[in-house]
Amino acid sequence: MAVILGGGIGGLSTAYYLLKNNVSNNNNLKLLLLEATNYCGGWIKSIKTKDYIFEQGPRTIRPKGIVGLNTLNMIQDLGLSEHVFPIKSDHPAAKNRMIYVNNSLHLxxxxxxxxxxxxxxxxxxxxxxxxxxxxxxxxxxxxxxxxxxxxxxxxxxxxxxxxxxxxxxxxxxxxxxxxxxxxxxxxxxxxxxxxxxxxxxxxxxxxGKNDNDLYLSELAKRAQEEKWNVYTIKGGIANFPATLLQHLRENNVDIKLNNKVNEIEFVDSSTVKLINRSGEEIMANHVYASIPSHALADLVVKQHPDLAANLKGIPFVTVGLVNFYFDSDKPLISPAFGFLVPPIENSPILGVVFDSCCLPDQNGTVLTVMLGGRWFEEKFGQNITEKELFEIAQREVRSILNIKDKPAAHHVQILKKCIPQYIIGHYDRVDNVRQYIQDNNLPISLVGSSYDGVGINDVIYSAKTQVQ
Ligand SMILES: Cc1cc2nc3c(=O)[nH]c(=O)nc-3n(C[C@H](O)[C@H](O)[C@H](O)COP(=O)(O)OP(=O)(O)OC[C@H]3O[C@@H](n4cnc5c(N)ncnc54)[C@H](O)[C@@H]3O)c2cc1C
The missing domain is CATH 1.10.3110.10 (protoporphyrinogen ix oxidase, domain 3)
Incomplete structure (x- = not known):
């Protein structure tokens, strides 16, 4: 049996590719996915109402390159092609990206x-x-x-x-x-x-060009022909992991929610014991860990402190996220993807996405303000409340975009340690971690955003390569 640790897009994709292996190799490896919370999708979450969608994490996916085309292949395979909402290269959201410098927005x-x-x-x-x-x-x-x-x-x-x-x-x-x-x-x-x-x-x-031999689905070919810039999923991007989850369930992957693993004990090169929150022991032949590296470090520290120290060395940042919905008849923003604020401006915000310009199903003006990131603690300390973050975001929206209306709805979230930072030396560190695993014959593979890329495409592609 293989255990997949974590039910974010990394863990779900790992199970998807393991299922594919089962079919193509005609074997019947039993698959068990353990997720700590009551939700599969990890950072991918959408709040949908009749008037707006508030994306809580990612909102668009890039279709380009092998990793982008690979995701489109998966989306078609899951039967989601009809739900894809492309933003083509001539759309204002593709052409108009701004930065905020010296108190003005610049295209x-x-x-x-x-x-x-x-x-x-x-x-x-x-x-x-x-x-x-x-x-x-x-x-x-x-x-x-x-x-x-x-x-x-x-x-x-x-x-x-x-x-x-x-x-x-x-x-x-x-x-x-x-x-x-x-x-x-x-x-x-x-x-x-x-x-x-x-x-x-x-x-x-x-x-000359290096041709890759990736098979291209009709959807991937369409994305190339129609020159998509980015795309999202109608009804909210969380429909993607939700469909993937349904596919796994229909194919007998055992999904256990509310099942936080607290410890991993490696027995030999093909036996591993996982101990969950309630003390239950689960034996497996291999574990695919898709949880953040800092969380994995805590699970292996008893047996492998050096490995844990290396995993802990990958830093993560916290992002404040405030979604706004204004129920005005006319758009309150110019057509664009949004704007980013360079760090030299020393602003509390990282940028604002104009969701109602780039995402479907929005009836009014919808914006998302991202705050903090690498500078979260420095700007807001450890104890900032959601109300305070909302006030900061609203003040910035008023002053930069000149929106004086009161939002008809809003949502605030502090996404703790949500994005890994690939600082100088990251790739050597990941090589060292994988070398340690190989040298010690540990039956574990590492997937997820901590190692081989932080975007949805990278995480899915890393799942594919790790199960091969
Ligand atoms: C604000 C934000 C905006 C983003 N925007 C974009 C974007 O526009 N486009 C894009 O391509 N990417 C974007 N990303 C990146 C993308 O969302 C991530 O790369 C991706 O969701 C990471 O998936 P993952 O499976 O690796 O990790 P996660 O989503 O972190 O999933 C890990 C899962 O493991 C579970 N878990 C943790 N510990 C345990 C344990 N001990 N036992 C069991 N389960 C456990 C967690 O509950 C979680 O469900 C964004 C990310 C953020 C935070």
Whole structure:
């Protein structure tokens, strides 16, 4: 029997791919999924009413690259194709992304033409970033922060106004701490191998494209043909894990909710004992741990303190999330995805998503304000209340977006330790952790957002690779 620990999208996907293995290898491995809470989906949660949907965590998924196409294959397989809501590249939410700098909102350049123009807050056209890259010397290093890399190759303004807010938007983190390999691994390799990004790009262009052999479903092909920018699921993105859960149940995966595992004891290379909250012992041949690395550390610390220490070394940040619904007839915001605030602005908010512009099923103006992240404790301390967070978010919405209406509904949540931070050295740490597991013949595989990427696509793809 294999036990899957955690019922977020990582754990559910692991069970999905293990089921696929059962079918293709004609075996009958028994699957048991243990989830601590009474809900499967982890951070993916949607609150749906007749007028609005408040997304509590992720809201859109990128269709691009192998990992994006792979998720679309899964979505089609689950029968969810009809429920996909794409945002195509000509939609305002795809074209209009803003940053808030010096008390005003600025559109980020999104067309080739705009690269040759001076767009505030940048003091020069973005084309100068390319000249900067061609001029700047190479620096040999094993890893670097994404901020340092962007500053070195493209200049300080790109690092401050493009890369730093982007990192806030993706992982609520500080670009000065996050590894360049998190988002720009290929660009970093080009610098390391060829002396610069443009030089590397030219060399790889001459070498030709690497074809991957991923099978493409009709949905994945449609996403490519129609040039989707991002997509979501109608009725709320939580319909995705809910459908996955239903599929697992229909295929006899044993799902146990309210089943928090407190300890893992490795017996030998194919036997592992899990002890749950009520002291019950569960024996398995292998465990797929999809819970956050800091939580896994607590379960293995007795037997493997070194492994636990390494797992604990992956930091996580807390995000405050405030959803607003305004029941106005006219939209209170301009059509855009939303805006991000660069850390140099020293704002309590990370950014605001204009949900009513990018998500379906919204009757009015719906916004989500994200607060804190890497700076949560520094800005709000340990004991901030949800009411206080709401007031801060409302004040910022009033002042930045000039929305004076009172929201007809709102929802506040403090998402404790919700996003892992892939700081400099992260990838070596993960290699070391997996090497330790291999050297000690521990029957455990690691999946989930702590290791191989923080987005939904990455987590699903990591589940696929870990069960192979
Ligand atoms: C605010 C926010 C916005 C985001 N936006 C996006 C986005 O727009 N697009 C995107 O692609 N990604 C986004 N992400 C990232 C994405 O949501 C995550 O990568 C993904 O949901 C992580 O899934 P997971 O299964 O790895 O972990 P989790 O969702 O954390 O699931 C882990 C599960 O394990 C359970 N568990 C923990 N400990 C135990 C235990 N001891 N025993 C049993 N069960 C246990 C937990 O209860 C939980 O259900 C966002 C994340 C956040 C927080």
């Amino acid at each position: 980020l350049p999104s067309s080739l033409k705009s690269v040759f123009q001076t767009n505030e807050p940048f003091s020069k056209p973005l084309i100068y970033a390319i000249f900067n890259d061609l001029r700047s010397p190479q620096k040999q290093m094993k890893d670097d922060s994404i901020y340092n890399f962007a500053e070195r190759r493209f200049g300080k303004e790109i690092a401050d106004y493009a890369i730093s807010p982007m990192i806030c938007g993706i992982c609520a983190g500080d670009a000065k701490e996050i590894s360049v390999k998190f988002l720009m691994k290929t660009l970093f390799e080009w610098e390391q191998n060829y002396g610069g990004v443009m030089k590397g790009m030219m060399k790889s262009f001459l070498k």
